[in-house]
Amino acid sequence: AQRVTQPEKLLSVFKGAPVELKCNYSYSGSPELFWYVQYSRQRLQLLLRHISRESIKGFTADLNKGETSFHLKKPFAQEEDSAMYYCAIRDDKIIFGKGTRLHILP
């Protein structure tokens, strides 16, 4: 069965420092991977999807099939990046990881 693992429950990063939120997956096929974000008191929303290969709010994520990873990265953290981030994989349904809470320190 496909699975998504986010090893960090909480990640604290100073403003201006690089951010990397880790995501590893297990899947026997060509995965479709996503990052969803939930800001405080807001709804869960899509941040980016790997097939788009786009940068959203300065975040990028590269699918590494060799390492089965889809880490989310941003070179310079901003305070407004503080949120809950969920990695997700899609087969016939979307399966979410348990999430990582990103806390940007001033």
Next chain:
Amino acid sequence: DAMVIQNPRYQVTQFGKPVTLSCSQTLNHNVMYWYQQKSSQAPKLLFHYYDKDFNNEADTPDNFQSRRPNTSFCFLDIRSPGLGDAAMYLCATSRAGMGEETQYFGPGTRLLVL
């Protein structure tokens, strides 16, 4: 703005008393989902409707039912809520079959069972 709406935002019910959570959408999406999210856990899919076709997850308890009377509305019925059913319930929609699989989430309904 087109969106996914969930009512109420907070629902308190008693142990064993049936409760219904509502979701509506103005996106005209053909797929609607219900997720359960407990504290510090990932959202867990309960079931979804692909148009009128109901798809139940294998591990969704029989206590949970759903209705979709039309494209815009979907309901989650919990027949006999237990204390373990207290959670955030998320509704989501997507436009499957059109190359766009992004899910759009509502704000959620937090259910408290007394």
